[in-house]
Amino acid sequence: MRRRYHASAGGGTLAAQDSLAALQEKLANEQKLVQLIDRIHSAKSLDSIFLEIQGDILVFLEADRMTLYAADIDKKELYSKFLALDAVKEIRLPVNESSVAGYVATSRQTVNIGDAYDTSELGKINGKLRFDASWDKKTGYRTKQVLAMPILHENRVVVGVIQLLNKKKGGRFTKDDELNVARIAKTLGVAFHNQQQMGRSRGTKFDYLLAQGLVTQEDINAAIAGARHKNTDVEAVLMDQYKIPKHEIGAALSQFYRVPFVEFDERVIPPPDLMKDLKLEYLKRNLWLPLRRERDGTTLVLIDNPQDIQRVDSIHQVMRNHKVQLAVALRKDIQQFLAVAGGEGTSPRASMSEILSDLGNEAQAEKDQDISGGEVDENDSAVIRLANQLIVDAYKARASDIHIEPYGSQKDTMIRLRIDGSCNEYQRVPGGFRRALVARVKIMATLDIAERRKPQDGKIKFKLPDGRDIELRVATVPTQGGNEDVVMRILTASEPIPVDKLGMLDRNLREIKTAAEKPYGLILCVGPTGSGKTTTLHSLLGYINKPERKIWTAEDPVEITQYGLRQVQVQPKIGFTFAQAMRAFLRADPDVIMVGEMRDEETAQTGIEASLTGHLVFSTLHTNSAVETVIRLLDMGLDPFNFADALLAVLAQRLVKRICPDCKEEYQPDADEFAELEHAFGGKQETAKFGIEYNDDFVLFRGKGCSNCNGAGYRGRAGIHELLVANDGMKRLISNKARVAEMFTAAKNDGMTTLVQDGILKAIDGLTDIKQVKAVAIK
Incomplete structure (x- = not known):
């Protein structure tokens, strides 16, 4: 009986525990339901x-x-x-x-x-x-x-x-x-x-953009989705991806929220007395800050959403001793203001801001003394610092070019940097300093500062703060209104990139190395301006640069220098052309000759003759594809038999933006995106050759955007390639002046991947994305 009693008691305890567990589960579910209901209502x-x-x-x-x-x-x-x-x-x-x-x-x-x-x-x-x-x-x-x-x-x-x-x-x-x-x-x-x-x-906060025809509703929907994927705000996507100007975004937000719009200005620092009782971390977490006092005594407070009742209530509570006027700003701008308030600053811009402030002080001092009407000249210390800081900042930002664009004395002079192929606004300099800044650059490049009517070219040798030397190629161009534009190309590549680091597919790397090791023949690297042709040729020259080989190069200008190469800069103005340089090289016992560009029939003919007389010749051409290059040279009037005998290989290439490694993420494309990829690659038969198929494991990559890439999702560039090898079959087709389609088919059968195919393969590997491949390789 006792045993039965204990069993019964134990069973009762278990039943009670089960009942308690069920009650707890029910309460937990009820709590989840209440939270869901709250979220739906809000x-x-x-x-x-x-x-x-x-x-x-x-x-x-x-x-x-x-x-x-x-x-x-x-x-x-x-x-x-x-x-x-x-x-x-x-x-x-x-x-x-x-x-x-x-x-x-x-x-x-x-x-x-x-x-x-x-x-x-x-x-x-x-x-x-x-x-x-x-x-x-x-x-x-x-x-x-x-x-x-x-x-x-x-x-x-x-x-x-x-x-x-x-x-x-x-x-x-x-x-x-x-x-x-x-x-x-x-x-x-x-x-x-x-x-x-x-x-x-009530409308939406982007109704203004729709009414102005700047975007469509489909664009807005896509931007909302893009913002969610990148974990950023819709306004940032509209500016970056759809190129909507910031002031237009501001106008839309101002109209919707019925408050002023304020942009980030590095010269504006939130007053310390307004900030002293506020914790910076609290402001960063809630994304608002008191920016300044207005003339009527109100305190202007920035927030990204003035209709966020909870945050607005907290602002009025925290600032209860102030008369608050709300203004709307972009999230990124508020974060930048908070960084300035916290002393973090924006290092390069902070330096530039200090210099511009000094310029203003010097101009005012001269104006007060009635010296030259308050003009700052090119010898002022602040102007010298401005020019130097501009070059240092551009180099640190990995810019390839610096653009100085004056718009007269009444409007700011815009300075833009070309980074990874795209121009980005870097700084605005008051119009009154435009001539002093341009004159300073001309002095550094040993140009005539008094000549403003004609274009001028020069070079600057510049020493960076860390002791490294860089060179800049300078071009000035007179523009409307008596202004002068300046463009500086930064020539930083002092050493060639090893050929193994060019990012070629295995077949392309193997074949181009084989061609470069031949004792004679012609190798061409083709593509538009800025596609990395010179870099590739110097990598190949570096690969074969041995003491037993004499290598001459004719370039315009000499951008990359290599020990062991005898490098010559041509001077077309005085009649020293690529063709003349090549004829001079042939009398100077060469093994290898590199010519910067085959611009005309004379240069091309001389290159063919050199390659047929026992020399290895490298050159470039502005054509779109490998097969098109062959047709272009034949159209120049080259003898097809000699050209066929001389040709070893044609390498076509482009540069694509590389996905930022710090914010790269993978995703699975939908069936429509894969179908588009498959079509661009050449169809199912072509994708099957490379084992590309759509399944659960197929992924592509994209950059979300981060501080290391300035939110762009890209950092640096990579090459995509198309290599035509001149084997016996191809030489016969060239000799017979075959049609483009025949040459293309023969090259494909020999293993050539097109630019598009090479780009898609690199997109699948996560180096770039399909959007970039489309931009440079798909017509």
Whole structure:
């Protein structure tokens, strides 16, 4: 009996524990539900519910898939939005019996189906009810259980439908599931109605951009998706990707929020007395700051969303002793202001700002003394520092070119830097300093500062603060209004890149090395200006630069220097051309000759003759592809037999932006993006050769944007290549002046990958992305 009593007591204890656990689980679920309801009510828009909250609702309701539909009363349709890579996409259904959701909206009845493919079960609900299986067929998904419920406002008006697919734990959806869905649906009914009403009465913060024709609604949707992927704000995406000017973004925000828009200005430092009682970390976390006192005594406070009630309330509470005037600013600008307030600054710009401040002081001092009307000249210490700092900052930023662009005395002179192939605004200098700055650069390049009517060219040898020497090629061009533009090309590559580091595919690297090791023949590197041809040729010369070989080069200008090469700069102005240099080299016992460019028939003919008389000749040409190069030279009038005998290889190349390694992320493209890739690659037959197929393991890469790449997602550049090898078959085709298509087919059969194919293979490897390949290689 005692044993039985103890067993019974133990069973009672276990039952109590189970009951307690069930109660705790129920309370936890209730808490989750309350949190979800709060989030739905505080959602800023229907898009926010569709794209951000829907996933959490799905987890709570323990279904495999879920779709929220909103009702479009005017069109008698249901619609939903979902995220597909970098775009927000929309699906629409008619409100009728052709789909479960459509039937639920029509009948205003809840539907709980055990097997969506069981027509008899559907018939019992309604004789016309059909399950739309097209989505299952397209994706390979298998729908079984369906729970769909109308979303009603005040139990009367259908404002949407909530539809769940396949219960996580198997089996039909239960009555408890229906109760949970009903509570969510009731909340959604209120939220959908409110959002629809707000949408009718109030525009969006980008209505101004739409009205001005700067973007389309599709652009806005794509920017929203892009911002979510990059974990940044929509405004940043619109500026970076869609090139919307910052002031236009500001105008849109100002119109929407009905407050002033303020841009970041490095010269504005938040007053210390306003900041002293505020913790910087608190301001960074909440993203607002008091910027300045206005003349009427109000304190201007920057915030990225003046309609964020919670943050605005906290601002008024913290600044309760101040009369607050709100202004809107971009998130990044607020962060920069906070960095300045915290003493972090922006190192290069801070130095430049100090110099500009000194310039202003010097100009004012001279004006006060009535010296030259307050003009600052090229010998002022601040002007000298400005020119020097500009070069140092450009070098640190990895810029290839510096552009100084004056717009007269009344407008700022713009300074832009070309980084990774794109020009970016770096600094604005007051127009009154334009002539002093240009004159200073001309002095450094030993140009005539008095001559402003004609273009001039020169060079600057510049020593960096760390002791390294760099060279800059300077060009001045007279522009409208008596101004002079200056462009400085930074020539920093003192040593060649090893050929193994050029990023060539194995076949291309093997074949180009083989060609470079030949004792005679012609190797051409082709592509547009700035595609890295000179860099590639110097890498090949570095590969064969041995004491037993005499190598002469003719260049314009000499950008890369190598010990062991005898390098000559041509001077067309005095008649010393590439052709003349080559003839001089042939009398100077060469083994290898490199000519900067085959600009004309004379240079090309001399190069052919040199290669046929036992010399290895390297040169460049401005053509688009390897096969096109052959046709171009034949069209110049070269003898096809001699050219065929001389040619060893033609390497076409482009430079693409390299994905920033610090913010690179992988993603799986959708079927449409892969189909586009496959088409560009040459079709299924071509992709199959390289083992490229669309499956769950196929991924591409992109840069999210980070501080190391200034939010661009790219840092540095890489080469993509197309190598035509002149084998016996190709030489016969050249001798016979065959058509382009025949040569192209023969080159492909010999293993040539096109520029596009090479770029796509490197995109798959994560070096670049398809967008960059399209930009440089797809017509």
